[in-house]
Amino acid sequence: MMRRGLAALLLSVVTASVLSAQRTHAVIITGLGGEPQYSTAFAAQGAALRTIARTQWRAADSSVIWLAEDTAKDPEQRAIRATKDAVAQAFLRLSQRVGPGDVVVVVLIGHGSGEGAGSRVNLPGVDPTAGDFAAWLSGFARQTVVFVAAASASGDFVTTLKGPNRIVLAATRTPFERNESRFSEHFVRGFQNAEADTDKDGRLTVLESFAYATRETAKVYETARQMLTEHAVVSDSVLAARVVYAAAVSSGDPRVVALVAERKALEEQLEALRKRKETLPPAEYEAELERLLLAIAEKTAAIRAAGGTP
Amino acid sequence: MCGSGRTVRRRAALSLRVAILLAAVGASLHAQPAESRTARVERAEAAARRGDRAAATRDANALLAEYRRGGSGWSARDHVAAGRAYLLVSSSDASAVRSALRAFDAGTAADSTFVEAALRASDLLLDKYNGPDAQVGYQAVLRRSPKHPWATLGLARVMEFSGQGDALAKAREAVELDARLVPAHLFIAKLHLEAERNDSALVAARKALAVDSSAIDAWAVVGAVAWVTGDSAGYRVARARAERLSPAPAAFYVTLSEAAARQRRYGDAERFAEQALAMDSLSVPALGAVGTNQLRTGEIAAGRARIERAFAIDPFNLWHKNTLDLLDVLGGFRTVRLGRFEFVATAREAEVLLPYLAPLLEEAYDKLAARYDYRPAAPIRLEIYQRHADFSVRTVGLTGLGALGVSFGRVLAMDAPSARDPGTFNWGSTAWHELAHTFTLGLSANRVPRWFSEGASVLEERRARRGWGAEATGAYLSALRANFLRPVSQLNDGFVRPRNPMEVGLSYYHASLVCEMIESQFGAGALAAMLRGWRDGWTTEQVFARVLKTALPAFDTRFDAWVKAKFDGVQLAAEPAGDAAIAPIRDEVLAREVAKDDRGLADALERLLWIWPYDVASHVTLAEASARLGDHATAVRERRVILALGPTDVLGARVELARALLGAGDRAAARREVLGILEQAPTFEKAQLLLLDIRKAAPPGGAP
Numbered sequence A: 001m002m003r004r005g006l007a008a009l010l011l012s013v014v015t016a017s018v019l020s021a022q023r024t025h026a027v028i029i030t031g032l033g034g035e036p037q038y039s040t041a042f043a044a045q046g047a048a049l050r051t052i053a054r055t056q057w058r059a060a061d062s063s064v065i066w067l068a069e070d071t072a073k074d075p076e077q078r079a080i081r082a083t084k085d086a087v088a089q090a091f092l093r094l095s096q097r098v099g100p101g102d103v104v105v106v107v108l109i110g111h112g113s114g115e116g117a118g119s120r121v122n123l124p125g126v127d128p129t130a131g132d133f134a135a136w137l138s139g140f141a142r143q144t145v146v147f148v149a150a151a152s153a154s155g156d157f158v159t160t161l162k163g164p165n166r167i168v169l170a171a172t173r174t175p176f177e178r179n180e181s182r183f184s185e186h187f188v189r190g191f192q193n194a195e196a197d198t199d200k201d202g203r204l205t206v207l208e209s210f211a212y213a214t215r216e217t218a219k220v221y222e223t224a225r226q227m228l229t230e231h232a233v234v235s236d237s238v239l240a241a242r243v244v245y246a247a248a249v250s251s252g253d254p255r256v257v258a259l260v261a262e263r264k265a266l267e268e269q270l271e272a273l274r275k276r277k278e279t280l281p282p283a284e285y286e287a288e289l290e291r292l293l294l295a296i297a298e299k300t301a302a303i304r305a306a307g308g309t310p
Numbered sequence B: 001m002c003g004s005g006r007t008v009r010r011r012a013a014l015s016l017r018v019a020i021l022l023a024a025v026g027a028s029l030h031a032q033p034a035e036s037r038t039a040r041v042e043r044a045e046a047a048a049r050r051g052d053r054a055a056a057t058r059d060a061n062a063l064l065a066e067y068r069r070g071g072s073g074w075s076a077r078d079h080v081a082a083g084r085a086y087l088l089v090s091s092s093d094a095s096a097v098r099s100a101l102r103a104f105d106a107g108t109a110a111d112s113t114f115v116e117a118a119l120r121a122s123d124l125l126l127d128k129y130n131g132p133d134a135q136v137g138y139q140a141v142l143r144r145s146p147k148h149p150w151a152t153l154g155l156a157r158v159m160e161f162s163g164q165g166d167a168l169a170k171a172r173e174a175v176e177l178d179a180r181l182v183p184a185h186l187f188i189a190k191l192h193l194e195a196e197r198n199d200s201a202l203v204a205a206r207k208a209l210a211v212d213s214s215a216i217d218a219w220a221v222v223g224a225v226a227w228v229t230g231d232s233a234g235y236r237v238a239r240a241r242a243e244r245l246s247p248a249p250a251a252f253y254v255t256l257s258e259a260a261a262r263q264r265r266y267g268d269a270e271r272f273a274e275q276a277l278a279m280d281s282l283s284v285p286a287l288g289a290v291g292t293n294q295l296r297t298g299e300i301a302a303g304r305a306r307i308e309r310a311f312a313i314d315p316f317n318l319w320h321k322n323t324l325d326l327l328d329v330l331g332g333f334r335t336v337r338l339g340r341f342e343f344v345a346t347a348r349e350a351e352v353l354l355p356y357l358a359p360l361l362e363e364a365y366d367k368l369a370a371r372y373d374y375r376p377a378a379p380i381r382l383e384i385y386q387r388h389a390d391f392s393v394r395t396v397g398l399t400g401l402g403a404l405g406v407s408f409g410r411v412l413a414m415d416a417p418s419a420r421d422p423g424t425f426n427w428g429s430t431a432w433h434e435l436a437h438t439f440t441l442g443l444s445a446n447r448v449p450r451w452f453s454e455g456a457s458v459l460e461e462r463r464a465r466r467g468w469g470a471e472a473t474g475a476y477l478s479a480l481r482a483n484f485l486r487p488v489s490q491l492n493d494g495f496v497r498p499r500n501p502m503e504v505g506l507s508y509y510h511a512s513l514v515c516e517m518i519e520s521q522f523g524a525g526a527l528a529a530m531l532r533g534w535r536d537g538w539t540t541e542q543v544f545a546r547v548l549k550t551a552l553p554a555f556d557t558r559f560d561a562w563v564k565a566k567f568d569g570v571q572l573a574a575e576p577a578g579d580a581a582i583a584p585i586r587d588e589v590l591a592r593e594v595a596k597d598d599r600g601l602a603d604a605l606e607r608l609l610w611i612w613p614y615d616v617a618s619h620v621t622l623a624e625a626s627a628r629l630g631d632h633a634t635a636v637r638e639r640r641v642i643l644a645l646g647p648t649d650v651l652g653a654r655v656e657l658a659r660a661l662l663g664a665g666d667r668a669a670a671r672r673e674v675l676g677i678l679e680q681a682p683t684f685e686k687a688q689l690l691l692l693d694i695r696k697a698a699p700p701g702g703a704p
Helices: A002-015 A036-055 A084-095 A130-140 A155-161 A183-189 A206-223 A237-242 A254-275 A282-305 B005-031 B036-050 B053-073 B076-089 B095-110 B115-127 B131-144 B149-162 B167-177 B182-194 B198-211 B216-228 B232-245 B250-262 B266-279 B284-296 B300-313 B318-331 B347-372 B388-396 B427-443 B450-464 B474-481 B503-522 B526-535 B540-547 B552-566 B582-594 B598-609 B616-629 B632-644 B650-663 B667-680 B685-696
Strands: A024-030 A064-068 A103-110 A144-151 A166-170 B334-338 B341-345 B380-385 B405-407 B411-415
Touching: A024 A036, A024 A084, A036 A064, A036 A103, A036 A183, A064 A084, A084 A130, A103 A130, A103 A183, A130 A144, A130 A155, A144 A155, A144 A183, A155 A166, A166 A206, A166 A237, A183 A206, A206 A237, A254 A282, A282 B667, A282 B685, B036 B053, B036 B076, B053 B076, B053 B095, B076 B095, B076 B115, B095 B115, B115 B131, B115 B149, B131 B149, B149 B167, B149 B182, B167 B182, B182 B198, B182 B216, B182 B250, B198 B216, B216 B232, B216 B250, B232 B250, B250 B266, B250 B284, B266 B284, B284 B300, B284 B318, B300 B318, B318 B388, B334 B347, B341 B347, B347 B380, B347 B427, B347 B450, B347 B526, B347 B632, B380 B388, B380 B427, B388 B405, B388 B411, B405 B427, B411 B427, B427 B450, B427 B526, B450 B503, B450 B526, B474 B503, B474 B552, B503 B526, B503 B552, B526 B540, B540 B552, B582 B598, B582 B616, B598 B616, B616 B632, B616 B650, B632 B650, B650 B667, B650 B685, B667 B685
Parallel strands: A024 A064, A024 A103, A103 A144, A144 A166, B341 B380, B380 B411
Antiparallel strands: B334 B341, B405 B411
């Protein structure tokens, strides 16, 4: 009896396992700190992003590449020294693993300089330029690329790298915002709490994470009563609002699938109701709103109870 | 209340211009036979002083018509005459000010040895608030003629304008160089008047009159001193002399208005300025004085109209420009009427501060009304500025004021806590302090001496909350033991004529002890009785004699003994932290959290919020502690303030608000809130769960 029960549980785990079309891949590059405090901070952010990529973006281990200033600082000893050649190799390696529709997230953290296609972030040895990244990314035409230039003076990465199926975030709007950037710290933090998910749907879009990092960065300056010296930009906010770092998890459990479908139908009814808001008497609208919201809440509870993820 | 020395600076400068012109007339009449153009402009100026603006303008325009036709070849003296004529018509044509400056410069170009042209140019620059260029002009003259009285006086004026240097000493230097320099005597008189050294002001005015008995500005000083000191006979004499010299002595009433404003008698100040305006509708100082005092008494629209009119006539007036800019800022503020108060603040400050401030001030009102047996009429207006520069302009017309709050009576203004660095001041005690002035000013019909009003306000701060208000410091004890502090009979000087920058602060605390001692030795109603005495026109000596049954000198002795006994042998183990020190409270918050002492934690956080209310984490902690204590009203207040502060996770904060509302028993509000959240984010699981909880909490047969 007990053995049968265990088998049933295992079956349930297997059937409810993640079925997701989108796969996410990550290339994380943390550049030269120049000073111990920055080296430590960049390394910590790189390590945190690697964990985030594995756990939240559900990227496979082999699809997460971290190139670091000092590989000795990686407790897992898996980071690669972030030389220009190594970065090029990483992109080449990744290009052989990606499939159509996948999302490739590239996060570049460090101190930036230069202008236009010559914009760069300081890495050990020769610095790769924005132009180099453009060349390396040309092999990902069938994927959605999210490139995060989380560095000072990174504004021209946007103009150099933007393109179809590509979202480029930069910590500064121009290459002339050269002061220390706080963007990367808040970009990473956006994955570490639920606050960045502003619509609370459990899925973080690129735009949400960008907005969070931008807002929190600005708060740092405001709190310190300093002039804001970095203004982050995003190349394509429409695409950024659609692209998520990790696709929704589908369940293989038919009960959960049915509940999710029912909830989806209720959500569609809610959407239709919201569109009619101005035409309905307020009391009627509120009553119907409450009815639908309660029904959606009950479905969520039922999905949870059935072992699904709402 | 707070000092307003810079306010009078502008007025002194403006009045001085008239005085200089007066003196120049006298000087030129005495010095040499007047040239025709100079004589003509002097006639026009004399007409202006008489209040005959039409004649003045007509004569000036006639001269200017000639100047425009062929003035380029005129002598330096005639250029200067033209410049003076331009100034006479500048009230109807602001561009004439620039023409005047050009004419004075042309005078210098025509004859660089004719220094009057350079001096008049410098005077004009200074009158239009360009101190640095004026200083350069005066110094250039002094390099050529080191003992030039007019240039020396000019430097004194620059010092007064910039607040740097000893203006009085420099003006006295000018008098030593030329004892007949009437403008210098008048300048000294005004400086004394501003510092409430009335006897000295009178002496200087009399010196001016000894040289020129027709100096209306000198009679104005005499009249102002008489009015301030309650010498009605002296006042009538001065007014009669002024009216004999000019049927419409607008400047006389402007000076009275300024003196009344210095005494915080803003209603009288407005009335005098209106009288001036009735005599000269184009008088910029009169328009400014009416407008400024209307703003102080809460007549914002009317005050703005007057200041706008003044600025239209004289667009160089920095005070008026600043004030109009400020009123534009105020236009973007939100006005919120709560109970007996009308709050004016930015939307954010209103949402963050009023949940605390409104109940605090209602409590303060009730306590003060009981103590003073006086109830100021509602609403009492409190303006809250998130830029200190705006508060400063509201108070004195210029930036740079060091004060935190001001009370004009039923109109209060103060810095928002965000206007200063965290830990700079306690905004709760500041608001309480200013409201206490509303009572002392109101009950005394604005006749209470400053020292008493400040002392009572500081005393009321101390009574308001534990740790609020000034305490004895090492500096105070040292000053007390060194007999540095002034006796009660001279305590006002500690505020208006401090001997060093520390004295004002020491005087606040010292004055509060005087009030404390009066209350303890003469009964709880003594302070209110004294205020009623001042209201009835009694002098301070009479107030002490009739209310406290003691002569002021005797009281001096008695208080000195009392205060020295109070602190006899007292040694401060450490300087008091003051009511704005954040660090000790933060330490206490941590300790209480560790000890899981929610009551103590909530108390400490409440104290912290009166210093810095913008830290979201503090509000979250207080909300949580309050909820645990069952104090759901506080939890709701805190959750609302968190939202006002713009948290990163807005929907998450709204869920917490809804939860607090539910905890407070306001199921309907909680339901509304959570429906609003889920309307935006229907899959927000935390809100969904709360919605289900709210449904469960529905009364049987009630709404779902």
